[in-house]
Amino acid sequence: MTAPAVPAEWRRRQAEQALAYHFLGRCFYEAPRAEWLAALADDRLFEAWPFPSRDDGTAAGLALLNAFCAGWDPARLGALEWDFNRLFVGPGEMLAPPWESVHRSKTKLTFQEPTLQVRELYRRFGVEAPAVHREPDDHLGLELAFVATLSDQAADAAARGDAAQLARCFDAQRDFLRDHLLAWAPACLALVENHADTDYYRGAARLALGSLAESARLCGAGAGAAVGPPR
Secondary structure, eight states: OOOOOOOHHHHHTHHHHHHHHHHHHHHHHSOOOHHHHHHHHHHTGGGGOSSOOSSHHHHHHHHHHHHHHHTOOGGGHHHHHHHHHHHHTOSSSOSSOOBHHHHHSTTOOSSSHHHHHHHHHHHHTTOOOTTTTTSOTTBHHHHHHHHHHHHHHHHHHHHHTOHHHHHHHHHHHHHHIIIIIHHHHHHHHHHHHHHOSSHHHHHHHHHHHHHHHHHHHHHTOOTTOOOSOOO
């Protein structure tokens, strides 16, 4: 049976989408490190963002991140670490809990049904969470990184002319965005933007919202979904 065709624009943009989501996944999953931030500033990533979008959030996020990198000073690392911890880690109440289960389950606890669902999806594409069974698989950073993985695999399939694998990646990416990230990440990212003390995390939240909107458009996952912050 011939594999169904995938949208040409989606196919063409998978390599650039992968680069964007690798950054976004790491940004929200890992505590900030001076050497990485210095590399972002030196490489001027946000001046030549690889995944442009029609969404206003992308432009707003890039402006904040460009300004942050232009004024980067290692002495600012402590403020970034504090911002990361108060948003995503603690101590005390997290201001932007980064797990799908917390946002979507009635109990507001981790390791609920969404955790198991995304774990199975990761497994189908050869991915395992870094601390599986000890840390929830449905962390915002890990879900964003999984989109990057699907994009990497799609770009590879396109280069090899593997239409069946390309279609498999397309279906998985569309369904994952629709059924998981778009169903909860906008609310989480709105909390990040509202509570962050630094332009780095405010900018990253806006950039992630814009990127999700563009990804939803490319694969048709956004029909009926609210991709922007809740109003």
